[in-house]
Amino acid sequence: MADGSIHGSLQDRFAAVRGVFEHNLTSGADVGASFCATLEGETVVDLWGGYADEEKTRPWERDTIVNVYSTTKTMTALTALLIADRGELDFDARSPSTGRSSPPTARPISRSAT
Numbered sequence: 618m619a620d621g622s623i624h625g626s627l628q629d630r631f632a633a634v635r636g637v638f639e640h641n642l643t644s645g646a647d648v649g650a651s652f653c654a655t656l657e658g659e660t661v662v663d664l665w666g667g668y669a670d671e672e673k674t675r676p677w678e679r680d681t682i683v684n685v686y687s688t689t690k691t692m693t694a695l696t697a698l699l700i701a702d703r704g705e706l707d708f709d710a711r712s713p714s715t716g717r718s719s720p721p722t723a724r725p726i727s728r729s730a731t
């Protein structure tokens with residue numbers, strides 16, 4: 618069945634996610650895709666659909682394997698921003714003096730009990 622339909626589940630409050638997902642497939646922005654989101658440890662969206670090949674002969678399955686390229690860079694940056702927002706990371710801190718010029722590095726910020 619290579620019809621490119623959308624499969625999966627989502628909580629009703631995330632119905633708009635399915636609309637955006639479907640639009641990306643029907644508009645041609647994506648040939649095939651999957652998207653899964655968790656909130657507080659619970660899966661709230663788990664969708665997949667479209668095709669696994671540009672010729673549109675193989676449907677995108679729940680377990681279709683793809684290259685993800687540089688997604689770890691984005692996740693690392695988001696994590697750094699999150700802990701900086703919590704005051705646990707200082708982007709302006711410099712590494713300890715090594716006798717040569719050191720580029721800016723991040724370091725944990727000490728917190729004292731109040």
